[in-house]
Amino acid sequence: xxxxxxxxxxxxxxxxxIADEDTIVGLLMAGVGNVDLRRKTNYLIVDSxxxxxxxxxxxxxxxxxxxxxxxLISQYVANMIRFLVDSYNKPxxxxxxxxxxxxxxxxxxxSVLSRVKYLFSAESVASGRR
Amino acid sequence: MExxxxxxxxxxxxxxVGDEDVLRFMDSTDSYLTLLDSLSSTLRQGxxxxxxxxxxxxxxRINGALLDHKVHSAATSVQVDQEDVDSMEAQPRxxxxxxxxxxxxxxxxxxxxxxEDKLPGKSGSLQLRHRGDSQLxxxxxxxxxxxxDVDDQVQKERAKLLSMFGTLISPKLRAxxxxxxxxxETLVEIANMRSAMLSSxxxxxxxxxxxxxxxxxxxxxxTPPPPLPRVRGKGKxxxxxxxxxxxSRCCPLLLDVDLACREDPVxxxxxxxxxxxxxxxxxxxxxxxxxxxxxx
Numbered sequence: 248x249x250x251x252x253x254x255x256x257x258x259x260x261x262x263x264x265i266a267d268e269d270t271i272v273g274l275l276m277a278g279v280g281n282v283d284l285r286r287k288t289n290y291l292i293v294d295s296x297x298x299x300x301x302x303x304x305x306x307x308x309x310x311x312x313x314x315x316x317x318x319l320i321s322q323y324v325a326n327m328i329r330f331l332v333d334s335y336n337k338p339x340x341x342x343x344x345x346x347x348x349x350x351x352x353x354x355x356x357x358s359v360l361s362r363v364k365y366l367f368s369a370e371s372v373a374s375g376r377r
Numbered sequence: 378m379e380x381x382x383x384x385x386x387x388x389x390x391x392x393x394v395g396d397e398d399v400l401r402f403m404d405s406t407d408s409y410l411t412l413l414d415s416l417s418s419t420l421r422q423g424x425x426x427x428x429x430x431x432x433x434x435x436x437x438r439i440n441g442a443l444l445d446h447k448v449h450s451a452a453t454s455v456q457v458d459q460e461d462v463d464s465m466e467a468q469p470r471x472x473x474x475x476x477x478x479x480x481x482x483x484x485x486x487x488x489x490x491x492x493e494d495k496l497p498g499k500s501g502s503l504q505l506r507h508r509g510d511s512q513l514x515x516x517x518x519x520x521x522x523x524x525x526d527v528d529d530q531v532q533k534e535r536a537k538l539l540s541m542f543g544t545l546i547s548p549k550l551r552a553x554x555x556x557x558x559x560x561x562e563t564l565v566e567i568a569n570m571r572s573a574m575l576s577s578x579x580x581x582x583x584x585x586x587x588x589x590x591x592x593x594x595x596x597x598x599x600t601p602p603p604p605l606p607r608v609r610g611k612g613k614x615x616x617x618x619x620x621x622x623x624x625s626r627c628c629p630l631l632l633d634v635d636l637a638c639r640e641d642p643v644x645x646x647x648x649x650x651x652x653x654x655x656x657x658x659x660x661x662x663x664x665x666x667x668x669x670x671x672x673x
């Protein structure tokens with residue numbers, strides 16, 4: 248505790264979500280739902296009618312808002328905007344890819360794991376460590 | 378004489394990558410995957426409970442259209458701390474603050490422990506009864522009373538959130554709520570693991586890049602590498618590469634240099650390691666030459 252310097256806000260930050268309806272409803276029951284004065288929510292329910300543009304906009308909005316610390320995104324939704332998710336590399340807000348009801352979690356598609364895959368490659372480790 | 382000089386030539390390998398960084402990285406990656414696995418099963422349970430509740434209450438009573446769109450703040454949020462690790466890069470740390478609206482001043486009711494969990498039937502007093510120590514239980518009475526108050530408030534908060542689905546709700550909906558709360562705790566742990574993994578990864582990566590730049594450096598007290606080309610005759614010379622104490626498990630490498638190729642000596646090793654040995658232009662002042670060992 249002593250060597251920990253608090254840089255970020257002491258205030259609570261939100262958890263944003265881009266996921267299917269059931270996941271959003273469940274997490275809202277856990278109390279993460281927030282509606283601000285401009286009637287902006289911290290979640291986006293993705294269904295068959297949701298366009299990729301809407302998902303992109305929501306992702307950009309959630310990753311730029313200062314009051315959001317974690318963005319949860321269903322992995323199948325993240326696959327729709329993979330280029331955006333992979334190019335995001337800030338520590339806060341943290342992007343977490345979560346499983347959804349119809350699409351189980353696949354570690355090979357996770358943006359964080361594919362970023363650190365470099366160290367699992369035998370050649371890179373061998374040339375680096377010897 | 379020069380041959381002898383060259384024979385006893387010692388090169389110090391700059392072994393920069395700390396094993397602990399690599400271990401930390403592997404540990405956090407392992408935890409990340411394990412936590413995601415447990416998240417999957419928790420969420421699956423939540424979806425199942427939600428589906429059962431929907432089945433018994435009717436699809437029109439549980440859906441996204443009923444969500445509260447009035448202005449309200451989140452009852453559960455996260456607090457972000459930035460941790461300085463070796464002052465190299467910042468590593469954010471996330472702390473879950475459950476039912477923040479319950480927390481007023483001293484009743485800072487939060488933290489992940491609480492969710493493990495406090496099912497409606499379990500209360501602090503029940504746990505105390507099993508302890509059997511009367512003195513202890515007396516001391517704890519006031520504490521447990523406060524705890525019960527907080528539990529009551531949490532129950533109210535939970536009920537308030539479920540009230541959007543009506544007053545008479547399926548018990549499975551409450552079970553689903555608990556599952557999603559647990560999932561939320563796991564998610565915050567995953568976020569912490571993610572930041573630990575990325576920060577250790579950055580550190581290892583940085584050091585590996587640095588290591589590639591000057592893999593082998595020559596200590597100033599020793600004869601610099603030029604003797605190598607000056608050695609007369611053909612044959613093999615041995616060069617001992619010594620590792621820094623950081624790499625405790627890295628044994629010294631005994632390398633044989635084929636002196637026939639003086640301009641661009643090629644190393645063959647006695648163990649499984651091999652690579653070429655290339656001279657680099659002096660960087661750090663006159664009298665010191667640098668050689669880089671390029672493993673193949």
